[in-house]
Amino acid sequence: MAVYGEMILWSFVFLLAAAVGQTVIYSLTSTCAVRGSTVTLPCTFTPRKSFNDGWREVPLKIVRVRWCKNHEICHRGTPSVFDSNSANSDPRYQYLGDMKTNCTLQIRDVQQGDSATFRFRMEADHPEGHFTNTTGVTVRVDDLTKMRIISSSDDKKLSRGETVTLLCASVCTFHQLEVTWFKDGHALSETGPSLLLCPLTAEDSGNYTCALKKNMKTLSEPYSLQVEAGAADGVLRLVLGVVFGLLLAVILLVLFIFIIKRKLAAAEHQRAVGGDPEQKHPDSIYSNIMKSAQTEAAQQQEPGRAVEDVSYASVQFKQKKQEGRRFQAADDDVVYSSVSSRG
Numbered sequence: 001m002a003v004y005g006e007m008i009l010w011s012f013v014f015l016l017a018a019a020v021g022q023t024v025i026y027s028l029t030s031t032c033a034v035r036g037s038t039v040t041l042p043c044t045f046t047p048r049k050s051f052n053d054g055w056r057e058v059p060l061k062i063v064r065v066r067w068c069k070n071h072e073i074c075h076r077g078t079p080s081v082f083d084s085n086s087a088n089s090d091p092r093y094q095y096l097g098d099m100k101t102n103c104t105l106q107i108r109d110v111q112q113g114d115s116a117t118f119r120f121r122m123e124a125d126h127p128e129g130h131f132t133n134t135t136g137v138t139v140r141v142d143d144l145t146k147m148r149i150i151s152s153s154d155d156k157k158l159s160r161g162e163t164v165t166l167l168c169a170s171v172c173t174f175h176q177l178e179v180t181w182f183k184d185g186h187a188l189s190e191t192g193p194s195l196l197l198c199p200l201t202a203e204d205s206g207n208y209t210c211a212l213k214k215n216m217k218t219l220s221e222p223y224s225l226q227v228e229a230g231a232a233d234g235v236l237r238l239v240l241g242v243v244f245g246l247l248l249a250v251i252l253l254v255l256f257i258f259i260i261k262r263k264l265a266a267a268e269h270q271r272a273v274g275g276d277p278e279q280k281h282p283d284s285i286y287s288n289i290m291k292s293a294q295t296e297a298a299q300q301q302e303p304g305r306a307v308e309d310v311s312y313a314s315v316q317f318k319q320k321k322q323e324g325r326r327f328q329a330a331d332d333d334v335v336y337s338s339v340s341s342r343g
C-alpha cells in the first residue's frame with residue numbers, strides 16, 4: 001500500500017508540473033480575402049491535461065472543438081460555423097485540424113458575410129478543460145483592393161535573353177481564384193498568379209496589368225517592361241555578321257568557278273564541233289612545210305617550177321591531209337620528180 005501511495009504522490013507531482021495553462025494560438029489575427037477565394041485560418045492549441053478537483057488530479061480529454069463567428073466565447077447554444085459534434089456544418093467551412101493540437105480552419109468561396117471575427121473553442125470532458133481564446137481571427141472580405149505586379153527583377157530595363165517572373169499579388173488572399181494577365185491591354189492566355197517571361201525578346205516590351213478573372217475592379221496599375229539589346233546581343237550580332245559575310249564570299253566564289261568552268265567547257269565544245277584539232281594542227285604544219293618547200297624550191301630550182309610545186313602541194317594537202325606526214329618524210333627529189341612528170 002505504501003508503494004501505491006508513493007506512486008500516486010509522484011504522479012500528482014508530475015501531473016501538476018505538466019498541467020500548464022491551455023492555449024489557443026492564431027498565427028494570423030487578421031486577414032483579408034477576396035470574395036470567392038479560399039482563406040485558411042492557421043491555429044494551434046494546447047489542451048489542459050488535467051485539473052485538481054481538490055482531492056485528486058483529474059485527467060482531461062478534449063471531446064468537442066468548434067469555430068464561431070462574431071461570438072466572444074462560442075459556448076453553449078451559440079451557432080457555430082464548425083462543430084465537431086454536429087454533422088450539418090456548412091461545407092464551406094472545413095476543419096483541417098484535429099482534437100489534439102491543430103485547430104486550423106479553412107473557409108472556401110468566401111462570401112461577404114464572412115467579414116467577421118472567428119474564434120476557436122475547445123471543450124473537454126469536464127468544464128475545467130473548456131477554453132476559448134477571445135482574440136480570434138478577424139476576416140475582412142474585400143473586393144476593391146487592386147492587384148499589384150511584383151517583378152523578380154528590380155530592374156525595369158532588362159536585356160534580351162534574360163528571364164523575368166511577374167507576380168500578380170494582393171494584400172488580400174485570392175487563393176484558388178484565376179488571374180487574367182494583359183499586355184498593352186490585350187489579354188494573355190496565362191491564368192496563374194505568376195507570369196514567366198523567358199527568354200526575353202524585344203516583343204516582351206510593354207505595359208503589363210493583371211486582375212482577378214471574376215473582378216476587373218481589381219485591375220492593377222500597369223507595369224512597364226523594357227527589353228533592350230544587351231552586350232551579349234551585340235556580340236551575337238557581330239558573330240552573325242561575320243558568318244553571313246563568309247557565307248556570301250563562299251557563294252560568290254562557287255558561282256565564279258561555275259561560270260569559268262562553263263566558259264571553258266563551251267570553248268572546248270566549239271573546238272570539237274568546228275574542226276578536229278588533230279586535223280587543224282597539221283594544216284598549219286603543212287603551211288609551214290609548204291613555206292619551207294617553197295623557199296627550198298626557190299633556192300634550188302627555177303621560179304617557174306617552184307610555182308608549180310606550190311600549187312601541187314596545195315592540192316595535195318587539201319585532198320589528202322592525213323598523208324602530209326608521209327609527204328614530210330618523203331625525199332624532196334621524189335616530190336619534184338612527180339611534179340615534173342605531171343607538169
Ligand SMILES: *[C@@H]1O[C@H](CO)[C@@H](O)[C@H](O)[C@H]1NC(C)=O
Nearest residue numbers: 022023024025026027133135
Ligand atoms: C490568444 O491568441 C493570441 C493570438 O494568437 C495569442 O497571442 C495569445 O497568447 C493567445 N492566448 C492564449 C491564452 O492562448
Ligand SMILES: *[C@@H]1O[C@H](CO)[C@@H](O)[C@H](O)[C@H]1NC(C)=O
Nearest residue numbers: 042043044096097102103104
Ligand atoms: C494543421 O493542419 C493543416 C492542414 O492539415 C496543416 O496545413 C498545418 O500545417 C497544421 N499545423 C500544424 C502546426 O501542424
Ligand SMILES: *[C@@H]1O[C@H](CO)[C@@H](O)[C@H](O)[C@H]1NC(C)=O
Nearest residue numbers: 184205206207208222223224
Ligand atoms: C506604356 O505606358 C507608358 C506610360 O505609362 C507610355 O508612355 C508607353 O507608350 C506605354 N507603352 C506601350 C507599348 O503602350
